[in-house]
Amino acid sequence: MKKSTSLTLASTGLGLGLLMAVAVPLSASAHVSVTPAATAAGSYTVLTFAVPHGCDGSATTSITIDVPESIASVTPTVNPNWDVSKTMTPLATPATNAHGATATERVGQVVYTAKTPLADGYRDTFALSLQLPADAAGTTLDFPVLQTCETGSTNWNEIPADGADEDSVEHPAPSITVTDAVATEADGDPMNAASASSDASGSASSAASGSSDDVLARVLGIGGLVVGAVGVVIAVVATRRSRAA
Secondary structure (H helix, E strand, C coil): CHHHHHHHHHHHHHHHHHHHHHHHHHHCCCEEEEEEECCCCEEEEEEEECCCCCCCCEEEEEEEEECCCCCEEEEEECCCCCEEEEEEEEEEEECCCCCEEEEEECCCCCCEEEEEECCCCCEEEEEEECCCCCCCCCCEEEECCEEEECCCCEEEEEECCCCCHHCCCEEEEEEECEECCCCCCCCCCCHHHHHHHHHHHHHHHHHHHHHHHHHHHHHHHHHHHHHHHHHHHHHHHHHHHHCCC
């Protein structure tokens, strides 16, 4: 009876260890995400979207990024492995763009189409250059992404409830939070070093937060491997004792 119990505990420990080692790192990078180069209202920034996997094992064939109505213009970065195109949407009211010209349409979507499907288990990124709205400080901008695969698709368009974490929904839309504008002189240079330092500190904090999450995932993963290894040792010892008896 004791031998059977020892083997059962060993098997359970091994299973839990392997589960932690595999599941924790995967959950930390399971979503399509976006990383902004800057978040200050009115600033020019580059948003980098990351696609870490396919659709239930199927290779990715295209990525369609929806652009919020408050963003007037977008410049997609060329990715040599993908064809890129912009889908224009008419403006309800013509607006004057940054160059003083009258705009009657805006970029509604940016579509990246794979020249060769991106196999599941491989990651790629897609970067958009744009100007954040000057009046958007304190708001969240959502960029829903449709991931189309050889078999099936995943629509990353779910918006968490106010105050809820993105993990509260299964397929969260990539999003950024716009911060306060940085004061500038008439020539566009920062008014003082304090403003620039504050913005840099915010970016550093975001980077540190992301790094902390990654470190936590790795620590938990290593912990899972350790638990699994201990389970193996217990199983071997229990088996030898059983044979000796």
